Amino acid sequence: MTRKIKSAKLVSEFVAAFRCPLCKSSMRVVDFKSLICSKNHTFDFTKQGYVNLMPHPANSHYKKELFEARHKIIKESNLYTFVHEAIATSIKEYMDVSFKPLMVADVGCGEGSHLQRILDECKVSAMTGVGLDISKEGIAMAAKRYENLIWLVGDLAKSPLEDQSFHVILNILSPANYKEFKRILVEDGLVIKVVPRSNYLKELREALFDNNEKKVYKNDHIVSLFKKHLHLLDVFHLCYTKNLNNVELKNLVQMTPLAWSADKERMDAFIHRDSVEITVDLDILVGVKTAPMIGGSE
Ligand SMILES: C[S@@+](CC[C@H](N)C(=O)[O-])C[C@H]1O[C@@H](n2cnc3c(N)ncnc32)[C@H](O)[C@@H]1O
Numbered sequence: 001m002t003r004k005i006k007s008a009k010l011v012s013e014f015v016a017a018f019r020c021p022l023c024k025s026s027m028r029v030v031d032f033k034s035l036i037c038s039k040n041h042t043f044d045f046t047k048q049g050y051v052n053l054m055p056h057p058a059n060s061h062y063k064k065e066l067f068e069a070r071h072k073i074i075k076e077s078n079l080y081t082f083v084h085e086a087i088a089t090s091i092k093e094y095m096d097v098s099f100k101p102l103m104v105a106d107v108g109c110g111e112g113s114h115l116q117r118i119l120d121e122c123k124v125s126a127m128t129g130v131g132l133d134i135s136k137e138g139i140a141m142a143a144k145r146y147e148n149l150i151w152l153v154g155d156l157a158k159s160p161l162e163d164q165s166f167h168v169i170l171n172i173l174s175p176a177n178y179k180e181f182k183r184i185l186v187e188d189g190l191v192i193k194v195v196p197r198s199n200y201l202k203e204l205r206e207a208l209f210d211n212n213e214k215k216v217y218k219n220d221h222i223v224s225l226f227k228k229h230l231h232l233l234d235v236f237h238l239c240y241t242k243n244l245n246n247v248e249l250k251n252l253v254q255m256t257p258l259a260w261s262a263d264k265e266r267m268d269a270f271i272h273r274d275s276v277e278i279t280v281d282l283d284i285l286v287g288v289k290t291a292p293m294i295g296g297s298e
């Protein structure tokens with residue numbers, strides 16, 4: 001079976017979770033070839049197995065090299081293993097994982113390795129993962145590597161996901177759109193958002209920049225926006241370091257948008273170091289649409 005047909009079969013099983021990005025009507029899989037809405041807007045499965053559901057092509061700053069570097073840092077350097085474990089733990093703590101199927105969307109999923117790792121870590125067979133990103137390069141890479149998940153090119157601010165059809169939304173180091181998240185989530189669904197804290201990759205910031213603006217990162221505004229739209233159930237503050245060797249440092253520089261505005265000489269000096277102890281400092285915010293009822297009082 002070709003990758004395209006395999007993926008079309010997988011999407012057809014869960015087709016009720018998707019909607020047309022143009023007219024918002026429901027969709028069906030036709031001939032294991034295309035996703036077609038009730039008004040006949042047609043989106044074809046690619047040979048890599050993903051579907052491009054962007055109404056118009058979008059320009060993304062995120063290119064293939066950046067995603068390839070993120071893949072290596074996530075899967076080979078294992079820089080985010082603690083993050084994956086913490087997310088899997090909170091899904092199991094706050095969600096009834098006996099629900100079948102349990103739909104998990106990673107919005108702004110990039111090249112898909114976080115979603116694959118988190119689902120692996122959960123070890124819940126009825127979980128179905130859907131990765132959505134505006135970057136075709138990221139999604140093509142994800143579809144090539146992770147065949148058992150659904151991969152869509154789309155805009156998280158106008159998403160091709162159906163109302164109330166997802167139990168968990170992951171949003172890792174990516175922009176958010178809470179109105180959309182609440183529309184897509186089932187009533188007691190979870191949003192899990194990962195945001196950097198002030199010491200996130202601080203060794204890289206300090207090596208590349210002089211000015212304080214890029215050196216220090218504050219997340220207060222992101223956390224208050226999350227709290228304005230969702231009921232915050234929990235916050236995990238993860239702070240740890242990992243030693244990255246010379247080859248890994250090059251991937252670290254390439255995987256982050258910080259490199260876009262950095263001085264080349266300073267970048268070269270950083271990647272020629274033998275190894276550096278790198279700090280990962282993140283908040284994992286866990287929220288729901290509505291505050292849970294607190295029982296006990298009459
Ligand atoms: C810093 S990267 C993080 C990617 C991935 N979550 C990770 O941690 O490796 C931010 C991602 O958000 C995506 N993105 C930005 N705006 C988006 C939008 N409107 N809809 C969907 N994805 C978007 C980018 O294409 C990029 O893949």
Ligand SMILES: [Zn+2]
Pocket residue numbers: 020021022023024025037038039040041
């Ligand atoms: Zn349509």
